[in-house]
Amino acid sequence: MFQFNPTLEKDSHPIIEDDDLLIRLIDDARFAWVLVVPKVAGLTELHDLDNALFDKTFRVVRRLGRVLKTEFAAEKINTAAIGNMVSQLHVHVVARHKEDAVWPRPVWGAGDMVRLSAPEKTKRIQLIKDGLRLD
Amino acid sequence: MFQFNPTLEKDSHPIIEDDDLLIRLIDDARFAWVLVVPKVAGLTELHDLDNALFDKTFRVVRRLGRVLKTEFAAEKINTAAIGNMVSQLHVHVVARHKEDAVWPRPVWGAGDMVRLSAPEKTKRIQLIKDGLRLD
Numbered sequence A, B: 001m002f003q004f005n006p007t008l009e010k011d012s013h014p015i016i017e018d019d020d021l022l023i024r025l026i027d028d029a030r031f032a033w034v035l036v037v038p039k040v041a042g043l044t045e046l047h048d049l050d051n052a053l054f055d056k057t058f059r060v061v062r063r064l065g066r067v068l069k070t071e072f073a074a075e076k077i078n079t080a081a082i083g084n085m086v087s088q089l090h091v092h093v094v095a096r097h098k099e100d101a102v103w104p105r106p107v108w109g110a111g112d113m114v115r116l117s118a119p120e121k122t123k124r125i126q127l128i129k130d131g132l133r134l135d
Helices: A006-010 A051-071 A118-134 B006-010 B051-071 B118-134
Strands: A012-017 A021-026 A032-038 A076-081 A091-096 B012-017 B021-026 B032-038 B076-081 B091-096
Touching: A006 A012, A012 A118, A021 A051, A021 A118, A032 A051, A051 A076, A051 A091, A051 A118, A051 B051, B006 B012, B012 B118, B021 B051, B021 B118, B032 B051, B051 B076, B051 B091, B051 B118
Parallel strands: none
Antiparallel strands: A012 A021, A021 A032, A032 A091, A076 A091, A076 B076, B012 B021, B021 B032, B032 B091, B076 B091
């Protein structure tokens, strides 16, 4: 039975959940950063996702890329499944800017999280929800 | 007309090429590391790939993940489209080990490349070609 990893859970807020996927906002004011997590127990690698759920996961990942690029006026979208720290499969979609805290380095392991204020959290979640709905 | 980015070209060796994709081995002895590059001029984002070529690209990316995990006895496969340094869309597939040079940090921007010896280069290319063929 799928159980969401507690570290990922602690560091993120729910945006949307259905039977197959969790879509979560990373709790970091420095970057507009979303996780997509297929709800499959024990899954760690993209190549072990079945084809139907892979397709669904990446339809969402690519939609999120478009939404984050537009809504957050990003220079570049970074998309990644890494999992060296937390092996439970999770796909990062991150809006990057030339002026952001660590550009052009990757965000993973770069500096400390800056927790979102409540209004900023609400605003980001709403922008992303609206963007996914309209896409 | 598509032209392969000269920095990516300089830092990698051809494995397979067809009308749609370049598959290249990164010239770094520290990691078994492959790039998949859709041959579309001006393309920078996954969400701007048309669906058919996205599907083909990720069929290859996921096969490579399986091959690298098996043939290089990897702990974890890291898959990413970042593009902060070179915006031309390229997907990284990297075999990671707990004993590798930068574990658990990401490979991007971590230390200096260690160029492959000619025999090691030949061996890796052959392993990957054979793995993709048998998959």
